[in-house]
Amino acid sequence: MIMVYHAKREHFVEAQNLAYLAEEEPVAAKFVSMLDVQGCYEHVGDVESNDLDVAYRLTNHIDCAWWEQDGVARSHKVEKARSTSIGDLMVAPEGIYAVMPFGFKKVKSFGG
Numbered sequence: 001m002i003m004v005y006h007a008k009r010e011h012f013v014e015a016q017n018l019a020y021l022a023e024e025e026p027v028a029a030k031f032v033s034m035l036d037v038q039g040c041y042e043h044v045g046d047v048e049s050n051d052l053d054v055a056y057r058l059t060n061h062i063d064c065a066w067w068e069q070d071g072v073a074r075s076h077k078v079e080k081a082r083s084t085s086i087g088d089l090m091v092a093p094e095g096i097y098a099v100m101p102f103g104f105k106k107v108k109s110f111g112g
Contacts, residue, residue, distance in 0.1 A: 002047045002055040003091040004084060011040035015087030019100050028107040031098050035089055044081040045074045052090055052097055052104050059084040 007015035011034065018034075021027045034040035047055040048071040059066045060083040067074035067081070074081070084090075088099045089107075096108040 001093075002049060002052065003043060004045050004047060004055060004059050005035060005041040005089040005091065006044045006081060006084065007034075007041055007087050007089075008039075012087070015040065016085070017087075019087040019098055019105075028098075028105065031089065031107040032096060035096065041089055042078065043075045044078045045072055047072050050092055052092065055090055056084055056099065056104075 015031075015034065018027055018030055045059060045067060047058050049055055049058070058069045058072050065080070066072060066083060084099060086099050086101055090097045090099065090104070093110070095106045095110050097104040098107050
């Protein structure tokens with residue numbers, strides 16, 4: 001399962017800007033700080049897959065609201081949400097990934 005976190009409205013531009021700079025290690029740490037410490041992200045839903053590409057596709061509005069897709073559960077704290085975008089985070093079993101302009105970047109690993 002992948003947990004999807006969207007940057008809150010007031011932090012959306014900052015998160016997108018970080019995604020364009022995320023080749024630098026301190027920037028990766030900033031994503032984690034924004035999630036863990038600063039509360040800049042909100043958990044919007046879970047995807048029943050461990051594939052980041054599948055999670056990204058299923059949490060985008062295409063033919064319907066993304067939370068109406070099979071295999072997706074919207075967080076009870078969220079009435080509605082935008083599509084997953086650059087700068088958002090996905091928490092997979094092996095770590096935390098930032099959505100990048102092209103693909104994903106692991107910003108934190110879990111375990112050994």
